[in-house]
Amino acid sequence: MAMTELKVDETIGLAAAACLFNGFSDGSRLAIVRHLAAGEQRVVDLTEQLGLAQSTVSKHLACLRDCGLVESRPQGRASLFSLTHPEATMELLAAAETLLALTGDAVALCPVYGIEAQK
Template identity: 65%
Template sequence: MNARVDQAVDEASAMSAAACMFRSLGDPARLAILRHLASGEHKVVDLTAHLGLAQSTVSAHLACLRDCGLVSSRPQGRASMWSLQHAAVLMDVLASAERLLAATGDAVTLCATYGEATR
């Protein structure tokens, strides 16, 4: 392969990885979990109470976030304490998303392809 093809493959691979990361952040419940974990470690029961979601739902979202390298857990008795991985970088990404949303106004929520009406 020549350098130009290698560069295109590397760029495609990077864009694919970025798209996967954004899909992991593409659920309101997962974003709420991440925001809550930004305040510190929590058990699943704490998250279910705070978010008003079923335990199985929270656990499934935590598994997704763990598989994407965004959260981790440690045992504490019979429970697990969940926390953010790479908290500073993740909070920077979420803050950047908030700034972009502010700049675009209602465009994303009104988008015919990805907006709230498509849910």
């Protein structure tokens, strides 16, 4: 494989990884993922559990579905949502928690992406 092909493959791979992490970049989406880790949920269940508007939950579920992270199946007039790859998703979130513990407050205090920068 030529060096140019390797760089293109790496660029595509990194872009895909960035897209994946963008799917997890919202606190509401992370909360939805955590609730779906316990099993299938309807939108109405998630709105009650998370205290979010139905439209907000639906919007975030659509994003997660578009990223391939959740799937749905019809149940009567509603849809049941679940994680597409629950074990891999939970492993990724566990690794993120480990990294957050190792970095301490550095991520939260980051002037570009930290908590204050999001306000």
